[in-house]
Amino acid sequence: MSREKLHTEVRRDQLTDATLAVVADHGLRGLSLAAVARRVGLTPSAIYRHFPSKDAMLDAVLERLRERLHGAIAAARAETDDPVEALRRLLGRHTLLVRHNRALPRMVLSDDYHLGHPERRQRLLGVFSGYLDGVAGIIRQGQRDGSIRSDVNARSLAILFLGLIQPAGVLWTLSDGRFDVTGQARAAWPVFEQAIRAPAPPRARAARPPRSRRTPS
Amino acid sequence: MSREKLHTEVRRDQLTDATLAVVADHGLRGLSLAAVARRVGLTPSAIYRHFPSKDAMLDAVLERLRERLHGAIAAARAETDDPVEALRRLLGRHTLLVRHNRALPRMVLSDDYHLGHPERRQRLLGVFSGYLDGVAGIIRQGQRDGSIRSDVNARSLAILFLGLIQPAGVLWTLSDGRFDVTGQARAAWPVFEQAIRAPAPPRARAARPPRSRRTPS
DNA sequence: TCCGGTTGTGAATACACGTTCACAATAAGC
C-alpha cells in the first residue's frame, strides 16, 4: 500500500470520488468497501478512519450528486433570462452531467440505496423534489411572463421535462454508452419546446384546464 | 412446511410470482432465495428442483415482465385504429401496469440485474427495444396517415413517450405510492398529444428536419 | 402392488462482505 498518511478531508474526497467510480463501473450492487479502498490505495479498514460506516459514505456521495444537480440548474438560470432558453440549456447541462457521471442514474434510480431505510428514501425523494422545484421555478417564471402555457401546472411540466432525459439516460447506461443521449436530447427538445410554449397571444383560445375530461372507452 | 408436492410448472409459476412480490417489497438487493422460498412455503434448496439457479429464475421473471409489456402494446393497438388514441390508451395501460407491478420499474431500472452479465444487459436492452419498437410502430402508422408529425423520427418520439411514464414511475416508487402517477399521466398527455400531432394540413410549414442546427453557446 | 422418477428437506459448504480491534507508523503541537 502507499502507506501515505493524508488528512481526513482529502481522504473523504478521494473516497467519495472512488465510490462514484466504482458505482459507475459496477453499480451499487457491486460497490464494496474493498473495491473503494483498492482504488485509493488503502485497506478496507482504513475507510473507517474517515467514515463511520459504508452508509455514511453513501450519504456523502449522494450529497455530492445533489450539489451537482442543483449546480446545473443554477448555472442554467444564471446564463439567461429567457425561461425557455434556460430549460434548453439545462437539458444540455443535465445530459452532460449524466454522461460524465455514469454513477448518477445508477445511484438515483437503483433502489438499493433507499430500500429498507425510510430516511434514505426521504433524502433521495428530497433530491428529486429539489431538482423538480428548480425546474418548476423556471417554468413558473415563463408562465408569468407569458412564454410558457399556463393551463398545465408547472410541476407536471417539470416532470415532463425530466422525461426528456431520464429514459435516454437509462438507455445510455443500458447500452453501455452506445446510445446517443445528446442526439436524442437534440431531437426531442424542439418537440418539447413547442409543446410548452404558450399559444400565440393574438388568437386567445379557450385555455381553460380540461377538468376531468373523460373520453368514452 | 406445507410438505405438499406440486408439479414443477405450478411451482415455477408460484416462484416467479413470489419473486415479483419480493422484489416489489424489498428490491432486487433484498431478493434472496430464502425470502422467495418462505413466500411459497418451501425451503431454499427446494427451489433448485425447479430452477437451475437464482439467475435462471430471474430470467424467467424478466420474460414474464416482457410479456406483460408487449401485451399492453398489443391490447392498445387492438382497441383502436387511431394511432394517437392507441398511444393514449397505451399510456393508461402502462401506468396501470406499473401500479400493479411495483417490481417492474425496480427490475428494469436497477442495474443489479444486468451488471457484470453482458448477456443479461443484452436481454434487458432487448426488452426496452422491443417496447420502443412497438410504440414506434404505432407512431409510424400515425406518420403515414398524417396524424403525427413526420419531421421527427418515430424512435425519438417513442422515447419521448416513455418519458411520459418513467419519471412518474420513479417518483411513485420513491414516494411509496403517494405520488399520483395517474394524475401526472392525465396532465401530461394533452401536452404530449399536441406536441406530436402533425401541424394542421392547410398551412404547410417548412418542416425540414433541422440538420445539426447549432446555436452559439 | 411395486418401482422409478419427482419433489421436498435439513445440514453442510464456500464465499463475500461490513465491521472491529490491537497495534504500528507518522504528523503536529508544546
Added chain:
DNA sequence: GCTTATTGTGAACGTGTATTCACAACCGGA
C-alpha cells in the same frame, strides 16, 4: 525532542448468501 492525536494495517469475527448433497416422502404408471 517528547508527547499525543491522527492515520493506516492485518487479522479476526459474524452474518447473510447461493449452492450442493444425501436422504426421505410421495405420485404415477406398469
